[in-house]
Amino acid sequence: MMTTEQQVITIGMIILGTVLTRFIPFWLFPADKPTPAYIQYLGKVLPAAVIGLLVIYCFKDVSLTAGNRGIPELLCAGITMLLHFWKRSMLLSIAAGTISYMVMVQMVFQ
């Protein structure tokens, strides 16, 4: 077990690491200098890809071979997506997807 001082240093390192990953791009490519064309291109195409990465990131603890085999997660992600294609209301899609999931894990897949 660490001393309180060591815990504070450890937390400091985690803060430092997080801040670094957030600030580095802005230090490397300051606003007052022209950003290289390649980085500008990445800035345009990356957001769509990164949101895709975030969707998959939510499934990182889901196992396809154990437990519910990811069935409730995939089903409810599908419900959310279809509802959004249909009604295009952010809150409705999110609420319906989340409530379906809660019902499924609490009552259907136990």
Place this chain on the structure above:
Amino acid sequence: MKNNNHLRAAFRAAFPHTIPIMAGFLFLGIAYGIFMNSLGFSAIFPILMSMLIFAGSMEFVAANLLLLAFNPVQALLLTLMVNARHLFYGISMLDKFKGTGKKKNYLIFGMCDESFAINSSVKVPEGIDKGWFMFFVTLLNHSYWVTGSAIGGLFGSMITFSTEGLEFVMTALFVVIFTEQWMSQKRHLSALTGIGISAACLILFGGERFIIPAMLGILGVLTLMRKPLEKGEVSTA
């Protein structure tokens, strides 16, 4: 007073976009506070960590790190790896954060997954100050997370849960933002690259270590596709 009005307008425009995150962050924040409480940390730990780190998944990892032997270099390297995806967020926001003045430092500091997802995808309404809009999105999300952690840390032992599955609100949020982007874009190569390569890497490398290979893969494919993508229109805005 004019100054006050445009702040209020930006706040009013930003708040609705953060409502799903309020639900998610209060819940996850409370869960985090309870978790820290159960590990024997006083409430000040989750509160300060949520304020100063503000990276949900890393804070759960941090809780476990604090119970191991003291190794600050390992803590730093692990953080850099878990949070490496922020590098992509930064590159994506270089342009959007331009001209936001002093707020820019806070926008960057508070750029968690959820704030990035909203600020990068929402079209700020006509007449609303873009910088203040993004500032309030970030600040509201930050305050939900700290409030949740505080509640969990202070009252954790008193709360009993019947809310299993509520954490799916975050997944649903990202799925909706993904769908929204899909509907507003004519070309889907970038979105398909992101989801396809990440899914392949998750299956190949597992949940603990798929992010770095996925990021490299996405970078590689998007670099190879630069010519064809730039020839067509790359409207991702």
